[in-house]
Every structure is written in C-alpha cells, then in structure tokens.
Amino acid sequence: MATATEELARQLRASQRTLALTGAGISTWSGIPDFRGAGAGANGREFQGHALEEILSRSCFLRHPEWFYQWALEFVYNLDRYDPNPAHRLLAGLERRGLLHGLYTQNIDRLHRRAGSRKLYELHGSPEHHHCLRCGREFGYEEIAPRVRNGEVPHCPCGGLIKPDIVFYEEPLDEALLEQAFTDFGNCELVLVFGSSLTVQPAASLPLLARRGGAELVIVNARPTPLDAEAVLKFDDIRTLTEALAKIFPEAAEP
Numbered sequence: 001m002a003t004a005t006e007e008l009a010r011q012l013r014a015s016q017r018t019l020a021l022t023g024a025g026i027s028t029w030s031g032i033p034d035f036r037g038a039g040a041g042a043n044g045r046e047f048q049g050h051a052l053e054e055i056l057s058r059s060c061f062l063r064h065p066e067w068f069y070q071w072a073l074e075f076v077y078n079l080d081r082y083d084p085n086p087a088h089r090l091l092a093g094l095e096r097r098g099l100l101h102g103l104y105t106q107n108i109d110r111l112h113r114r115a116g117s118r119k120l121y122e123l124h125g126s127p128e129h130h131h132c133l134r135c136g137r138e139f140g141y142e143e144i145a146p147r148v149r150n151g152e153v154p155h156c157p158c159g160g161l162i163k164p165d166i167v168f169y170e171e172p173l174d175e176a177l178l179e180q181a182f183t184d185f186g187n188c189e190l191v192l193v194f195g196s197s198l199t200v201q202p203a204a205s206l207p208l209l210a211r212r213g214g215a216e217l218v219i220v221n222a223r224p225t226p227l228d229a230e231a232v233l234k235f236d237d238i239r240t241l242t243e244a245l246a247k248i249f250p251e252a253a254e255p
Helices: 004-014 058-063 065-075 086-096 111-115 141-149 175-186 205-212 238-248
Strands: 018-022 103-105 120-122 125-132 138-140 162-166 190-194 216-220 233-235
Touching: 004 216, 004 233, 004 238, 018 086, 018 205, 058 065, 065 141, 086 111, 086 190, 086 238, 120 175, 125 141, 138 141, 175 205, 190 205, 205 216, 233 238
Parallel strands: 018 103, 018 190, 103 120, 190 216, 216 233
Antiparallel strands: 125 138, 125 162
C-alpha cells in the first residue's frame, strides 16, 4: 500500500495543473519568526507598546512611519541573514520539472524568489520594490535596506515618504493579481498548501475555490486549518514531508 507521501508524488505526476499556496509556516524552518503564531497578532504580541495591526496599517504608517521601520528592521530589512530552506527549494525544483505551475504566497520574505521560483505571485506584495508616496519614484530593496538599518526613515529626494510595496492593513490587494488567482485556482487540478493557517482572507478562500472546481487539496501545516476536512491528504510537518519528497524527486531538491 502506498504511503501518503507516495500518493502525493503520484498526484503531482498526474496533475496537469498544480498550484501551491504558502504562508509563514514554510519560512519558520529558515528561522524567520511567525508573528501570527502563538502570542502574536491581535490576541497578544505588540511592538514597543503598539499592536502589530496598528503598526502595519496604512493610516498609522502615514502618521508614524518610524514605528513601522523600527519593527520592520528585524522582520523585513534584515531578511538577508535568512536563507531559503529545503521546502522553498523543493517547490522551485518542482516548478523547474514542470510539476508545479504556479506559486502564490502570503509571505513578504523574498525567500521563494531567492530559492529560484519564477512563476511566483506575491499576494501581499513584496519589499523587493518601494515607491515614494509623493512623486511615485521607485526604489529597490538593496537601496532602502541599508538606510533602514542605519536607523533612517527613508525619504525620496523630493521629500516624500518612501513605502515598501507590501499590502498594509486598510489597503486592498492588487485587483489584477487577485483576479488572476481566482481564475487559476478555479481551473487547477491539485493545490498544495504549505505553512498557511488559511485564516487570512482573501488568500484563504483560494483552496476552497479550487475544491469547488473539482481540484484535490493537500495541506501541510503544523496546526489545524478550517479546510482540513476538504483535504485529500494532510501532513503536519513540512520538514518531514520535504525530506521524503526530496528522495522521490531528488533532481527537484537540488539547489
């Protein structure tokens, strides 16, 4: 009798249209804290006396950008100290083999891009790019990160405040990207969820949309999710599954 991992490998080979959705849980293996985990978010974790939802809201950013940049020093602008882990590299390798046809992520840590994923869609934006809120001038991560590390709140030469291109609370997701996601998940055959609690909308609705379209759902997450009952396969440990799949698809696991 085939193991659950072997069954997943069979499904990956058989599917003509496989998508992945990843959340913060895939990057904790790299050492990046999950600020939505225990003691985080609306129910607990604060930064210098301010709730994270406040710090990460657009209105607060416009009033107190220094709060965001002080918090983001660790969570955004020191991400270079973290490396993509084998799960990031495996998903990139499955894409290279033609077994993964798109990767949608809720993360802003840039690790999928650094691992080699190319059909990558960042639902919550990315600090890869920044822009001036006054004149619209664009700036790259490599230009802004050293300034933030030096304690600066970055401003444009025009005097305007510079904001990373990540989606803050009170901001909508990119409409075109969201429409693409709805179309893709509505027409796929297999969905892999890696490290997402499936509680943050609208990303959390994408696997359910796929199920309603007849796709199979595989969930890999340490904690239960609202869609566990919809999954044909459920794994609790990303590391264990990644290592098992790497033995079945060794060429996909190569850096």
